[in-house]
Amino acid sequence: MTELTIAVAKGRMQDEALRLLARAGIRLSQAALRSRRLAIEDESGAHRLIFVKPSDVPVYVEHGIADCGIVGRDVLLESGADLLQPLDLRIGYCRIAVASGAGEFPKATGALRVATKYPRITAAHFGARGVPVEIIQLSGSVELAAALGLAHCIVDLVETGRTLSENGLKVVEVITESSARLVVNRASYQLKAAAVSRLMGSLRVETEVEGAA
Amino acid sequence: MFEPLSKIPDGMRYYFGAEARLRRGVEDAVMAVFDGWSYEEITTPCVDYLALFERGMGYEQAHRSFRFTDTDGRMLALRPDVTSSVARSAATLFADRPRPLRFCYASQVFRQQPLSHALWRREGKQLGCELFGVEGLNAEIEMLCVATEILTGLKLGHDFRVTINSVEIFNGICEYLAFDDSQRELMRQLLDRRDAAELQKFLGGFATTDIERTSFVRLTQLSGKGEILEEARRIITNPRSVAALENLAALWRIIQTLDLTNFCDIDLGDVSGLDYYTGLTCKIYVRGAGAHVGSGGRYDHLTANFGRAEPAVGFVLDLDSLTDVLMHRETAIPPATPNAATPSPARETDPATLFTDARRRRERRERVSIDCVR
Incomplete structure (x- = not known):
């Protein structure tokens, strides 16, 4: 019987997350991995994995459709979802940073124009310092906005910094660091305490191995 | 501006049919347990001063409410909780009553800002009870007994x-x-x-x-x-x-x-x-609800905000979340369909006879359904 449903963010760190889960004993058969089904049971049958867009992971978990999820801290900060975040999985490291062409803030603007996929994080960051900003929300290729002059600067994920430098941008400041988190639904944490705690236990061991390596 | 007349504000909804009957049944079952533990029903004003809720819930929670101004310019709010108002009444209206004081209620609460994505409703119904004037464990145990009796009674088993x-x-x-x-x-x-x-x-x-x-x-x-x-x-x-x-x-x-x-x-x-x-x-x-369906605790300082410090405990159940879950379970409360109505006599066209018969059957507590269209 399926004990736990785990939502996994597709894309950037899906493979890393699946490797981590496999080491923690949650393995998917090759056939399941090759299939295009979006909900798959693991080999033990105790876990069901669902694959959704990163920003949808908090949604599934907050509503309790998935008990747990694996998703970046950047996505959690942006979603503002009410979830438990008991474990740093130490994978998918990146930074959320402000970047601009000159590598510094332009002087004397009435309102800083910032292009981003992260309007909430951006508003909170500049709001906390009392800097007025005009946020331009984009859904991808954010670097272009600063390179072509749509915005003075951008707020985006920085992994290696290569995309930034190839588009002539430099990091002005790092807002926060991000890595993958295990998130848990509040009700599941209580009502499926034993299963959640087993999952946390085995993932914790594996992340510590990973962290030490 | 063209928009369909069926549009209603975000976070609001209708209840009817089986769901409305379930809500009524759950509310009655919960209120019966409160009554069984000697909690007296109280209805608080639906509109009250915003300041009341600021004192009761704290600034941030109070400001989730729908707010508007009274004719004298004071800020009013559609009540975002019931406890604040009950605590005020305990400290003022009922200051001279002997303790312990036990109150219960089934009341709508409103929030302009929903609590979370999962708790999307802006109107909800709280079933709650408050016990004033009892320090220590006894009050807390009473609260747990009432809560578990309610949930067991709703056939939730170990879920x-x-x-x-x-x-x-x-x-x-x-x-x-x-x-x-x-x-x-x-x-x-x-x-x-x-x-x-x-x-x-x-x-x-x-x-x-x-x-x-x-x-x-x-x-x-x-x-x-x-x-x-x-x-x-x-x-x-x-x-x-x-x-x-x-x-x-x-x-x-x-x-x-x-x-x-x-x-x-x-x-x-x-x-x-x-x-x-x-x-x-x-x-x-x-089990089946993504967020908690009830909460409570001891709030010994609350009534002091209204001029009379005394110990207090209480808890509320969120009828909406609770019935969301119960709709998908086999429950004994209430009947899934209403009792069958006895048909009005066929071929009867005289209104006086029709309704004399209906009233007679109503006296016997039968369910009647008048075929008025004929």
């Missing part, structure tokens, strides 16, 4: 859990670490999210040892039965928290005696309560 904690454990730690208000709030948020990684980083900024830091982080994961109190005692040594732990341990012993251990859990990471809790807090979870 519900009441988690208990004491805010004094957390308060003791904050006092020990000499936190100011903003540090306390940050720690509360991290603990509430069980965010062990960020909490570890945050505590790194304070003059605590590595062992102490790790122990406090461990708090985020202490949830379970009585044995976690043992572990907590090793972690927490400040007198204020220790006293709270002892209270919790005493409560747990009674829970064991009453054979309620299967329904209850201790959850030291639950610090999400409103500002007004002063001791025990509880949350009620039901």
Whole structure:
């Protein structure tokens, strides 16, 4: 019987997350991995994995459709979802940073124009310092906005910094660091305490191995 | 402006048919249990001064309400909770009544800002009870007994859990670490999210040892039965928290005696309560609902805001979340379909005869359905 449903963010760190889960004993058969089904049971049958867009992971978990999820801290900060975040999985490291062409803030603007996929994080960051900003929300290729002059600067994920430098941008400041988190639904944490705690236990061991390596 | 007339504001909805009957049935069942424990029904004003809710719930929660101005310019609010108003009445209208005072209610509450994505409703119905004037364990045990009787009565079997904690454990730690208000709030948020990684980083900024830091982080994961109190005692040594732990341990012993251990859990990471809790807090979870369906606790300082300090406990159930779950379960309450109506006599066209017959059958408490169209 399926004990736990785990939502996994597709894309950037899906493979890393699946490797981590496999080491923690949650393995998917090759056939399941090759299939295009979006909900798959693991080999033990105790876990069901669902694959959704990163920003949808908090949604599934907050509503309790998935008990747990694996998703970046950047996505959690942006979603503002009410979830438990008991474990740093130490994978998918990146930074959320402000970047601009000159590598510094332009002087004397009435309102800083910032292009981003992260309007909430951006508003909170500049709001906390009392800097007025005009946020331009984009859904991808954010670097272009600063390179072509749509915005003075951008707020985006920085992994290696290569995309930034190839588009002539430099990091002005790092807002926060991000890595993958295990998130848990509040009700599941209580009502499926034993299963959640087993999952946390085995993932914790594996992340510590990973962290030490 | 063209928009369909069927459009209603976000977070509002209609209830009808089986769902409306279920809501009525659940409300009646819950109110009957309250009545069985001698709670007297009270109805509070739906519109009240915003200042009342600021005093009662704290600024942030109160400002989730729908607000508007009275003719004299004072700010009013559609009540976002019932407890504030009941506490005011206990301290003022009922100041001279002998204690204990027991009140219960089934009332709509409104929030302009929903609490979370999952709790999207802006109008909800709270079924709640409040007990004023009783210190110590007895009031807290009574609350747990009432809550478990209700949930068992709703045929939830073992699919519900009441988690208990004491805010004094957390308060003791904050006092020990000499936190100011903003540090306390940050720690509360991290603990509430069980965010062990960020909490570890945050505590790194304070003059605590590595062992102490790790122990406090461990708090985020202490949830379970009585044995976690043992572990907590090793972690927490400040007198204020220790006293709270002892209270919790005493409560747990009674829970064991009453054979309620299967329904209850201790959850030291639950610090999400409103500002007004002063001791025990509880949350009620039901399998099938993504968020808690009820919460409560001890709020000994609340009535002092209205000029008469006295101990108080209470809890509320969210009828909407509860019925969302019950709609998908086999429940005995209420009948899924209404009793069949006896048909009005065929070929009867004289209204006087038709309705004389109907009234006679109503006197026998039969369900009638007049075929008026003929």
